[in-house]
Amino acid sequence: MKTEIIRVYGIVQGVGFRPFVSREADRLSLAGTVSNKGSYVEIHAQGDEKAVDGLLKALKGNAPERSEVLDVISAHADEPPYAGFEIIESEKEQGDIFVSPDIGICDKCKAELFDSSDRRYLHPFINCTQCGPRLTILDSMPYDRVRTSMNEFPMCESCAKEYENPETRRYDAQPVCCNDCGPEVYLIGTDIKGKAAITAARKAIKEGKIIAVKGIGGFHLCCSASDEQAVKRLRKLKNRPMKPFAVMLKDMETAKRECAISPEQETLLCGWQKPIVLLKKKKGGKLCESVAPDNPNVGVMLPYAPVQLLLFNYDDGIKTPDCLVMTSGNASGAPICRSDEDAVKEISHFCDLMLSHNRKIRLRADDTVTDFWGGRPYMIRRSRGFAPLPIMLSENFGGQVLAIGGELKNSFCIGKKNLFYPSPYVGDMADIRTVNALKESVGRMCELLEAAPAAVACDLHPKYNTVTAAEEMGLPVIKVQHHFAHILSCIAENDYSGKVIGVSFDGTGYGEDGTIWGGELLLCDYSGYERLGSIRPFIQAGGDLSAKEGWRIAASIIGEIFGEQGGDICEKLSVCDKKNFKVLSAMTDRRINSVISTSAGRLFDGVSAILGIRKASTFEGEASMTLQFEAQKYSEEPFADYEPMEKLTAQKETGVTLCTHALVKRLCENRLSGRDTPQLAYEFHALLSDMITAACDKIRSDSGVSVCALSGGVFQNKLLLKMTVARLEKQGFKVLTHSLIPPNDGGIALGQAVYAAKILERNN
Numbered sequence: 236m237k238t239e240i241i242r243v244y245g246i247v248q249g250v251g252f253r254p255f256v257s258r259e260a261d262r263l264s265l266a267g268t269v270s271n272k273g274s275y276v277e278i279h280a281q282g283d284e285k286a287v288d289g290l291l292k293a294l295k296g297n298a299p300e301r302s303e304v305l306d307v308i309s310a311h312a313d314e315p316p317y318a319g320f321e322i323i324e325s326e327k328e329q330g331d332i333f334v335s336p337d338i339g340i341c342d343k344c345k346a347e348l349f350d351s352s353d354r355r356y357l358h359p360f361i362n363c364t365q366c367g368p369r370l371t372i373l374d375s376m377p378y379d380r381v382r383t384s385m386n387e388f389p390m391c392e393s394c395a396k397e398y399e400n401p402e403t404r405r406y407d408a409q410p411v412c413c414n415d416c417g418p419e420v421y422l423i424g425t426d427i428k429g430k431a432a433i434t435a436a437r438k439a440i441k442e443g444k445i446i447a448v449k450g451i452g453g454f455h456l457c458c459s460a461s462d463e464q465a466v467k468r469l470r471k472l473k474n475r476p477m478k479p480f481a482v483m484l485k486d487m488e489t490a491k492r493e494c495a496i497s498p499e500q501e502t503l504l505c506g507w508q509k510p511i512v513l514l515k516k517k518k519g520g521k522l523c524e525s526v527a528p529d530n531p532n533v534g535v536m537l538p539y540a541p542v543q544l545l546l547f548n549y550d551d552g553i554k555t556p557d558c559l560v561m562t563s564g565n566a567s568g569a570p571i572c573r574s575d576e577d578a579v580k581e582i583s584h585f586c587d588l589m590l591s592h593n594r595k596i597r598l599r600a601d602d603t604v605t606d607f608w609g610g611r612p613y614m615i616r617r618s619r620g621f622a623p624l625p626i627m628l629s630e631n632f633g634g635q636v637l638a639i640g641g642e643l644k645n646s647f648c649i650g651k652k653n654l655f656y657p658s659p660y661v662g663d664m665a666d667i668r669t670v671n672a673l674k675e676s677v678g679r680m681c682e683l684l685e686a687a688p689a690a691v692a693c694d695l696h697p698k699y700n701t702v703t704a705a706e707e708m709g710l711p712v713i714k715v716q717h718h719f720a721h722i723l724s725c726i727a728e729n730d731y732s733g734k735v736i737g738v739s740f741d742g743t744g745y746g747e748d749g750t751i752w753g754g755e756l757l758l759c760d761y762s763g764y765e766r767l768g769s770i771r772p773f774i775q776a777g778g779d780l781s782a783k784e785g786w787r788i789a790a791s792i793i794g795e796i797f798g799e800q801g802g803d804i805c806e807k808l809s810v811c812d813k814k815n816f817k818v819l820s821a822m823t824d825r826r827i828n829s830v831i832s833t834s835a836g837r838l839f840d841g842v843s844a845i846l847g848i849r850k851a852s853t854f855e856g857e858a859s860m861t862l863q864f865e866a867q868k869y870s871e872e873p874f875a876d877y878e879p880m881e882k883l884t885a886q887k888e889t890g891v892t893l894c895t896h897a898l899v900k901r902l903c904e905n906r907l908s909g910r911d912t913p914q915l916a917y918e919f920h921a922l923l924s925d926m927i928t929a930a931c932d933k934i935r936s937d938s939g940v941s942v943c944a945l946s947g948g949v950f951q952n953k954l955l956l957k958m959t960v961a962r963l964e965k966q967g968f969k970v971l972t973h974s975l976i977p978p979n980d981g982g983i984a985l986g987q988a989v990y991a992a993k994i995l996e997r998n999n
């Protein structure tokens with residue numbers, strides 16, 4: 236007979252870990268206890284040696300599917316005999332904290348949901364130890380019902396029995412509930428609730444109306460995705476002419492009817508995180524054109540909350556569409572609504588009916604959006620299902636930091652020792668409501684993770700709202716250059732600790748010299764960077780307008796290349812008329828409302844205008860995205876036919892400049908001579924990646940560094956990514972790319988955080 240105290244670290248709370256331990260202990264006839272300690276699960280196991288070993292083996296080998304055991308530490312103890320094995324109340328201890336993300340409904344619960352003999356038949360809140368909300372209902376750790384928003388709903392006798400019986404799937408499942416004791420759905424502003432509310436919502440969808448529906452991490456706006464009029468009306472109400480909407484499809488079969496799906500994409504789509512996955516549309520599907528206009532792809536997710544399944548299937552005899560638009564329920568620029576008050580104020584005028592419920596959402600979580608590349612997810616927006624799983628570095632900087640993140644697509648990050656916890660998506664900081672949401676979420680996450688940051692990291696930009704928010708925190712502020720933060724996020728995600736050549740291609744970011752950067756080559760590691768190259772600087776005329784109106788960039792670069800002839804060329808290319816060209820030139824000559832820029836994102840916008848693809852964008856990235864789609868019409872191969880360029884880079888005092896003006900000049904001439912647009916779009920991508928590769932080669936020969944890291948929003952462009960990786964690898968480079976951290980500004984908080992942690996370490 237021996238007693239062993241075993242500590243299990245990792246995602247071991249809210250995933251059925253204690254019940255699993257208790258069942259294993261019964262199987263092995265062990266006595267003792269198991270409890271949550273906040274940062275780990277502690278087991279006192281008493282029995283014969285073989286049984287204790289059996290338990291240790293099971294912990295490593297058979298742990299519940301949703302858990303992630305990172306470490307098991309055991310030590311021998313002398314303890315008086317236990318009478319049996321029991322789960323004891325949680326006590327808080329100091330240490331690393333792992334909070335489970337929200338988990339999409341599991342197959343067993345789904346089967347019960349539609350089993351008319353089950354007592355949870357059609358219960359909109361069905362869940363178990365393996366599924367249901369977690370992060371979004373949590374007040375504090377350790378994860379127990381009293382510290383969640385389910386605390387308001389006392390369990391009925393039957394639920395309590397299941398909760399207490401280790402033989403059931405709901406043993407110790409914190410959000411457990413049923414039709415008798417659980418939360419309730421209702422239509423906001425009416426006294427319609429329960430079944431009648433769901434039927435009303437389904438009827439509205441069928442009739443082509445728009446509804447708001449509260450899910451796990453916030454509200455969605457929803458309508459039939461096969462009804463052109465409904466979708467167009469939603470676009471009009473939301474003032475969103477072109478930006479693609481995500482869709483929720485009834486099941487895998489429907490998804491396969493609408494989209495081309497590889498086996499890996501299928502796994503990702505069905506996985507418990509239930510992200511939105513970008514997929515190629517098939518011809519002849521039921522999705523209407525307005526869902527994702529002029530776009531070969533569409534963002535698809537499967538239902539993950541029971542209430543969403545009920546929108547597709549119910550016992551009211553109504554047949555609803557199998558494709559629904561499911562877009563975040565927010566006013567443009569504002570964060571996703573999580574309460575009825577928010578929803579009434581912000582989105583009631585976008586919809587005909589609002590289906591809500593009384594289980595409170597503590598922390599917002601938008602849907603995660605991911606693309607797929609190189610056999611792995613390629614994250615666009617990391618949120619529900621992923622946040623706040625930490626990134627773990629091998630190197631331990633020791634301190635605690637908060638990184639406030641970027642101004643666009645904001646998410647923040649908390650660092651504790653070698654663990655970095657990226658937050659759910661927050662949004663764009665131009666809107667004061669989002670800034671407030673950021674401050675609130677920072678407070679909540681710090682509380683959950685018991686973080687006491689010693690410093691706060693933010694961007695360099697003097698006018699960013701995130702910077703002001705960081706400065707108001709009363710902590711030492713560490714400013715991190717935007718493109719450096721992008722590269723750091725990429726090396727941190729890859730847990731790489733040496734020097735890299737960072738290719739940071741992006742929209743815009745504030746440079747150390749006060750100009751706008753965005754097409755940068757940085758030689759860097761965790762402690763700092765040198766800017767050794769960039770695309771050729773150009774004058775970005777028109778201030779903020781130039782981010783939306785790519786023709787301004789086009790006209791400005793054409794003016795720099797062709798001088799006075801520029802007006803003629805702009806007119807022939809339909810970039811703008813001579814008069815507009817003159818006005819723009821006068822402005823740039825006198826530097827009115829004009830800045831020097833090396834933004835690769837803006838270069839893409841400009842080229843899109845020159846090739847007659849998009850002169851302006853109605854949402855961020857539209858012009859460059861359509862330029863990519865155009866190129867893919869020619870070829871998706873990294874090395875299809877194109878005419879190479881002799882001179883790719885030019886030497887400057889320190890480092891290199893990419894000959895992007897020469898490239899634009901060639902594109903203009905070829906376009907004027909009537910060459911095919913898709914081919915020219917392809918050539919632009921190919922030659923730009925040739926230039927990047929040549930510049931990296933140059934930097935390698937001076938520095939000896941042969942590892943490249945690709946980051947920045949421009950690398951959401953998978954054609955450019957594919958081409959650049961292929962060329963760099965051909966030249967013998969090792970290439971680091973993103974997977975679970977977005978290449979766009981949603982990822983930079985991680986980079987800011989590791990840099991701040993490194994600075995703290997150095998100063999201590």
Ligand code: ZN
Pocket residue numbers: 340341342343344345361362363364365366367
């Ligand atoms: Zn379940």
Ligand code: ZN
Pocket residue numbers: 390391392393394395412413414415416417
């Ligand atoms: Zn119940």
Ligand code: FE
Pocket residue numbers: 717721741742743744947948979980
């Ligand atoms: Fe950026």
